[in-house]
Amino acid sequence: MTFDAHQLDQFLLLGSIVTLAAILAVRLSSRAGLPSLLIYLLMGVALGEAGVGIAFEDAAMAHAIGFGALALILAEGGISTKWSEIRPVIGLGASLATLGVVVSVAVMAVAGHFLLGLPWELAILLGAVCSPTDAAAVFSVLRVVPLPRRITGTLEAESGLNDAPTVVLVALISSGALAEDSIFEIAGIIVYELVAGVGIGLAVGFGGAWIMRRIALPSSGLYPLAILSLATGAYAVAAAAHASGFAAIYVAALVLGNTELPHRAATKSFTEGIGWMAQIGLFVMLGLLLSPGRITAQTVGFALVAGIVLTVVARPISVLVSSVVRPMPWRDLTFISWAGLRGAVPIVLTTIPLAEGVDDSQQLFDIVFIMVIVFTVVTGPTLPLLARVLHVARRSEPRDLDVEAAPLERIAADLLQVTISPVSRMHGVEVGELRLPQGASVALVIRDGESRVPERRTVLRRGDELLVVTPRRLRARTDERLREVSRGGRLAQWLGQDHDRGEPDD
Structure with missing residues (x-):
């Protein structure tokens, strides 16, 4: 398939319109408590043969694009993810x-x-x-629910790790x-692929x-590209x-994201943008692949039965059995x-047998x-209510800092x-x-757009930005000390770094 200049112009125009509409839809979906994937999927359906008329039936291409997008996500x-x-x-x-x-x-x-009368091969598929749960679907909803780290950490770890074994099994x-x-x-085969991938x-x-850590690139914009x-x-x-590419990319990204590297905030913002683009393209493409004319009453009935079994039987049993390795309160497990939540991952996985x-x-x-x-x-809109009913919603936000680092080329600092x-206890x-x-110091305090060289008695306020110079060998200790004070205030030295992080451990 080839594109001439006119077709390319049309493709770029349509792509930009869809992308902007998808970005604006994020606000709508967040207010409704729904994952944005639903809007993206419906946009794809609207652009497909039942709407605008774009025909897309290439399962092999959908499989390849889907796997590429999942890898970026x-x-x-x-x-x-914070380790x-x-x-x-x-x-x-x-x-x-x-x-x-x-x-x-x-x-x-x-x-x-x-129950559905499917052949065993199709039933196992x-x-x-x-x-597998879908990280994009889960956390687009959980962003509006303040939850303890033990719950968000569990859901995040599960979503990041469960793609790999299921991809191998489906393949x-x-x-x-x-x-x-x-x-x-x-x-x-599954064990080998997972172990080798990790x-x-x-x-x-x-x-x-x-x-x-040992190179200084000429532009800060190169660091996010290098990490990705x-x-x-x-x-x-x-x-x-x-081996499992999904296990490899998630583990590598987890290590890189939790290592003290230059321009971490810029890297996180860049990869977040790439992740959004991957989600938009993935969901719209999957929507294009659906042909509404194929949907029958039997298809809907099978989907409802399968969803009920998955939601009220399979998922609770799997959570209960899995919790033997780390028992948690029944409210947390519920x-x-x-x-x-299931999102793009199950739909993408169905492109494997299609291809x-x-x-x-x-x-x-x-x-x-x-x-x-x-x-x-x-399930999505009910999560905030369920968190309140089960009393698992966290009352306070984590008192942490946003720390951005840049290497100084001529010295090891x-x-x-x-x-x-706004919730940091560094205020005051x-x-x-x-x-x-010793050797690290606050070089500058920026407040209300004005910079000042601080003295020892300078009082810090919410919203201040500090420029701290630290020898590279003391970087980790300096960073940890700043976070300790942010969480525990001036008494952090006696209270310990885990004081009042906003939630109990169990």
Whole structure:
């Protein structure tokens, strides 16, 4: 397929209009408490054969584009995830992404075969594609609900980790391996792909961080590009090694995002923008792939039955079984169970059997598409209310700082730009009371657009921006000390760094 100049102009015009409309739709969806993916999917349907008339039926291309977009979304998720938040619950997140997936697939497969009358292969595929949660769908809703870190960390870890095993499982089933290989061989392949993917992600992440700490690039805009390139490189290396690219890119991005690298805030903003673009393009494309003329009453009925089984049976059982590795209060587990939103991931996974030409895969795509839309509309808006009913909503925000770092080329030092948030306990603290490591100092305080050189008795206020110079060897200690004061105020030295983070640990 080739484009002439006129077609390219039309494509750019349509693309810009769709993108701007999708960006403006974010505000509408956030007010309604719905994930923006619903609007994007419906935009794709409106642009398709039933609306504007754009025909798109290339399942192989949809598969390739979908995987590329998911890789970028996982990279953004890994870079923006704080390891300190998911570390205490990484065991539960990993259990949900593995043991929980197995339980969910089994329950959905049995329901698909006996309740819907699907062949076993299609029933297992239904269970496999429906089992992973979607990070974009989950956190677009949870942004409006102040939750304890143990809950958000669990959901974030699960969403980042459960794509990898389900992709491998769906690919194996679609290729016919389920009929040719034993269950032990399939399990061995899955374990290898996950372990190798995680290993490659760790190697690329730590290796890339080591390199980035030792070079000073001529432009701050190059750092986000380099970080994203390293993460996507991990995906490519893993794919070449027949390992899980999704596990590799998420782990690499998680390592890079939690390493003290230059221009972290700029990198996070850049990857967040890339993640949004990937989501918009992905959801609109998936909407184009749907043909409303194929939707029958039977398709809707199957979608409703599958969604009910998934939401009220498979998901709660999988959460309960997975919690054996880290028991949590029943209120937390109930919320985690209801917050397991499905989004683009299940729909993208259905493009694998579509591309492989599996029998009745088109029916599977239609069932999953309808199920995702209906049950996202049902569960998404109810999450804030459920959080209040279960008393899991957090009353206070984390008293943390926004810290941006830039390397100083001629000396082994870093310049930290610190913004004091409205809820930070650094408000009212004198500069001398920060007690930074010897050799680090506050060089400048910017308040109301005016800069001033601070004295030891200068009192800090909400909204102030500080420029802190620290030797590179003291960078981590300086950063941690600033965060301690932000959380505990001038008494942080005696109260400890974990004082009053806004939530209990259990």
